[in-house]
Amino acid sequence: MHEQLREFNIDGFQDNLVSWFTLHQRSLPWRESKDAYRVWVSEIMLQQTRVDTVIPYYQAFMREFPTLEELAYAEEDRILKAWEGLGYYSRVRNLQTAARQVVEEYAGQVPSSLAEISKLKGVGPYTAGAILSIAYGKPEPAVDGNVMRVLSRVLMIDADIAKVSTRKLFEAILYDLVSKKDPSAFNQGLMELGALICTPTSPGCLLCPVREYCQANQAGIQESLPVKSKKKKAKAKQMAAVIIRNQAGEVLIEKRPDKGLLARMWQFPNIETTKIETQPKELKEALAEDNVPVNIGEKVQQVEHVFSHLIWSISVYEANTVGNTNFNREGRWVKVSELEQYPFPVSHQKIIEEIKRRQV
DNA sequence: AAATCGGGGTC
DNA sequence: GACCCAGATTT
Numbered sequence: 603m604h605e606q607l608r609e610f611n612i613d614g615f616q617d618n619l620v621s622w623f624t625l626h627q628r629s630l631p632w633r634e635s636k637d638a639y640r641v642w643v644s645e646i647m648l649q650q651t652r653v654d655t656v657i658p659y660y661q662a663f664m665r666e667f668p669t670l671e672e673l674a675y676a677e678e679d680r681i682l683k684a685w686e687g688l689g690y691y692s693r694v695r696n697l698q699t700a701a702r703q704v705v706e707e708y709a710g711q712v713p714s715s716l717a718e719i720s721k722l723k724g725v726g727p728y729t730a731g732a733i734l735s736i737a738y739g740k741p742e743p744a745v746d747g748n749v750m751r752v753l754s755r756v757l758m759i760d761a762d763i764a765k766v767s768t769r770k771l772f773e774a775i776l777y778d779l780v781s782k783k784d785p786s787a788f789n790q791g792l793m794e795l796g797a798l799i800c801t802p803t804s805p806g807c808l809l810c811p812v813r814e815y816c817q818a819n820q821a822g823i824q825e826s827l828p829v830k831s832k833k834k835k836a837k838a839k840q841m842a843a844v845i846i847r848n849q850a851g852e853v854l855i856e857k858r859p860d861k862g863l864l865a866r867m868w869q870f871p872n873i874e875t876t877k878i879e880t881q882p883k884e885l886k887e888a889l890a891e892d893n894v895p896v897n898i899g900e901k902v903q904q905v906e907h908v909f910s911h912l913i914w915s916i917s918v919y920e921a922n923t924v925g926n927t928n929f930n931r932e933g934r935w936v937k938v939s940e941l942e943q944y945p946f947p948v949s950h951q952k953i954i955e956e957i958k959r960r961q962v
Numbered sequence: 963a964a965a966t967c968g969g970g971g972t973c
Numbered sequence: 974g975a976c977c978c979a980g981a982t983t984t
Contacts, residue, residue, distance in 0.1 A: 644979085645979065646980095647979090648978085648979040648980095649978090649979070649980045649981075650967095650968085650969090650977090650978055650979090650980055651968090651970090651978065651979085652970075652971070652977090652978050652979095653979080654970095654971085655970065655971085655978090656979090687968090687969075687970095688968075688969075689967080689968025689969040689970085690968055690969085690980085690981090691968080692967065692981085692982080693967095693981085696981080696982090723981095724981065724982085725981085726980060726981045727981090728979070728980060728981085729980075729981085732979065746978090746979045746980075747978065747980085748978090748979065749979085765963085769980095789979095790979085793979050794979095796979090797979080802976080802978095803972090803973080803976095830976090830977095833965095833976095835974090835975085862967085863966080863967065864968080865967095907968095908968095908969085909967080909968055909969080910966090910967075910968065910969080911965075911967075911968095947968080947969095948968075948969065948970095949968095
């Protein structure tokens with residue numbers, strides 16, 4: 603028994619939590635079935651993403667890719683388009699890689715052992731535990747941000763939840779604490795409690811089904827837990843992007859590199875700059891290098907876009923081709939009406955909106 | 963262990 | 974602005 607659970611009423615805590623979850627759980631689309639593929643997709647989508655944001659994406663995704671096999675062999679632009687606007691796009695590329703793994707190595711059956719499921723691309727400690735407990739009823743810990751907040755308070759633990767070592771501490775505790783009778787309801791109950799009652803600010807302790815077991819509540823310090831170190835703030839990047847039209851009135855788009863930020867999403871040609879004044883000249887030179895001779899026109903838009911670790915400040919210019927072009931990257935000339943077929947990051951969707959505004 | 967990787971809701 | 978969100982991977 604883990605030392606943090608000495609004198610802790612494990613059975614009472616489990617019973618209250620599972621009963622509360624059974625009675626008060628929200629009706630969510632991924633709770634309609636225990637199918638491992640459906641549970642898996644939902645868990646990947648929910649990583650660092652709110653339930654309300656995920657719901658419409660999940661429903662559309664399951665209509666588009668109803669089975670593991672259909673996802674495994676879909677075109678990459680289709681899966682990125684289905685993820686467009688959700689962020690952390692490597693999630694869906696890893697999900698497809700893993701779906702192929704399951705089809706080819708496990709005959710299409712999502713593995714049910716911790717060792718095997720953990721080998722799947724994009725399936726880390728949390729997701730492995732979530733799928734194993736929810737889809738297969740296995741008593742594995744599933745430690746997400748909700749669970750760390752709830753347990754920090756219940757067991758009055760002040761370790762920094764930003765650290766990996768703290769997540770491991772909670773996993774070790776949960777091996778003893780998780781219900782062996784209903785691991786699915788227990789794990790989902792912990793997360794549901796964190797989402798509905800044991801919230802980051804002003805938790806609803808008066809409504810909490812496990813208040814009698816909560817050491818932080820008894821000490822009156824629930825609002826000061828969990829402890830989490832601050833992350834440093836985002837860095838600003840100045841960019842210049844360009845809407846280039848050819849003589850057919852088409853615009854030039856390109857695919858981003860295979861790795862890194864927004865990998866393999868589409869975008870308008872752009873460069874990083876240091877000075878506003880020289881942006882038109884720098885754009886013209888960069889495009890000439892890529893065999894797209896242009897005349898740069900007016901600046902038509904300023905896009906500010908905030909990521910978690912950086913801020914893009916994009917000046918957007920218009921341009922027209924001069925003579926023949928032979929773009930030496932992965933690019934495409936497309937009609938404005940065709941832009942919506944390609945997956946763009948939100949920052950460049952803002953540019954598309956501006957193009958459409960200026961057309962009407 | 964720290965940095966990277968999105969986007970949106972909330973206070 | 975800062976924080977948070979059913980985190981995983983890379984450096």
